[in-house]
Amino acid sequence: MKFEDGVWPEYDEQLEKLEIRLLLEAVFNRYGHDFRNYSYPSMRRRIWHRATMEQLGTISMLQHLVLHDRDAFERLLGDLVIPVTELFRDPGMFRFFRGKVAPELAKLPFVRIWHAGCASGEEAYSSAIVMDEKGLLDHSRIYATDISRQALQRAREGVVPPDRMEAYERNYEDSGGAQSIAAYYGEAGGVFRLKPSIADRIVFAEHNLVTDRSFNEFHVIFCRNVMIYFNSDLRDRVHALLYESLADGGFLILGGKESVAFTRLAGRYEIWSDEHRVYRKVR
Known part of the structure; x- marks a missing residue:
């Protein structure tokens, strides 16, 4: 042919x-x-x-x-594994995280957050910035994983294209940001790079949701717009992994077209926001 x-x-x-x-x-x-x-x-x-x-x-x-x-x-x-992400993507979800979830995390002595399927890292940067503004980053650790080595390499660099900064600034403001997104980036030679005070709280690593096991207990798991590409059997397997990885009272945050409804674990979560797909593990 x-x-x-x-x-x-x-x-x-x-x-x-x-x-x-x-x-x-x-x-x-x-x-x-x-x-x-x-x-x-x-x-x-x-x-x-x-x-x-x-x-x-x-x-x-x-x-x-x-x-x-x-x-x-x-x-x-x-x-x-085409990555589609940006800083403070879906600002309403981050506004909800900032206003409703972060106060619950403030009650904990230490917070572990997992971004599963982090692509080039912008979502992990976003949660780190929110945690910093809520005074929680110093006693937090954020894990961001993906199966793509190339995506993880870009994520570790913490670089934002200059032509995206204006759009990211709007997202940040719409998410309830307290100052300017530029405050979290250093600029040199036209390159914007996440400041070490934020980047150093994020651990990037390879992890395959399909074949790998849980590697820690987390208080928040972001797994957004990953399972839309899975069939029903694979979604069930990944939901079981996420549930196993959540601490009691931990929060699961999914993408806008994803849900725990109609899964075997639906009854083990409390819906905190159906609009923003935020669920809390109750048992």
């Missing part, structure tokens, strides 16, 4: 499904990343995008490439 001028010839649907299944099985066995229970339409689009970018005529050819070339696998991984 030959790729010409951005157009693919007619393709056998059953063969395509087989090739995708074999590719995802190969990725799991070779690299330990399990996408086998992700939404099929989403995986199909992203896999074909990578095949197109690599100028390959079949998914089997893509499988051969990623099994023998780690850099090619990293490129595929970047397509499969």
